[in-house]
Amino acid sequence: DSGVTQTPKHLITATGQRVTLRCSPRSGDLSVYWYQQSLDQGLQFLIQYYNGEERAKGNILERFSAQQFPDLHSELNLSSLELGDSALYFCASSVGLRGQETQYFGPGTRLLVL
C-alpha cells in the first residue's frame, strides 16, 4: 500500500459525458501528478500540482482539467468523453520538488467510455 488513494476504482460512462476522478496523496505530500495509461500509448504524464498550484503540463487534452484543493487532494475532470479516453488513470504524490523526491502511485481508476 503506497498510501495514495484513488476513487472510484472503476468507471463506466458514455461518450459525451463528464467524469471526475479523485486522488488523495500520502500524508505530508505536497505534489500530485496525474498519468494516463492507454493500451497504445503506455504511461503518459498529464499534469502536476504542487501545494495547490499547477506546476507542469504534459500531454493533457483541453477537454481535461485538474485542480488541487487546500487539503491537498486533487481531482481530474474529463469532459466530452470519447471512446479513446478509455484508459487507466493514475495519480502519484511526492513530498516536494527537491532532492530525492520519490513519486508513489495510487491504484488507479479504470475508465471505460462506451
Next chain:
Amino acid sequence: DAKTTQPPSMDCAEGRAANLPCNHSTISGNEYVYWYRQIHSQGPQYIIHGLKNNETNEMASLIITEDRKSSTLILPHATLRDTAVYYCIPYQAGTALIFGKGTTLSVSS
C-alpha cells in the same frame, strides 16, 4: 520520449537472480536512476533509485556503471510475484516521470 533502452522481455526461473539491464547514455548529472515496476494493471511500484553509487534495499540491488550510462537492477531471488513490467527512468525531483516500454519479466517455476 523515453531516454532509456531496455530489452523488451526477459525470463527467469523462480529462486534465481534476475538481472535487468538499462541503457541511459544521455542521463544528466542531476538525474537519479529510478526503477519502478507495474504488476498487471496495478499502479507502478517504486523499487529503488541511485545517483552513482550502488544501492540495496529490501526489494532489490541497483548497480550503476561508473560513467552512469547504464545500470542493472538485480532481484536476488525472483519469485512468481516478481512477474511484472520493469521501468528504468532517469529522474530529476519535481518533474514528471517519463516511462518507456520497459522490460516484461516473466518468472516461472
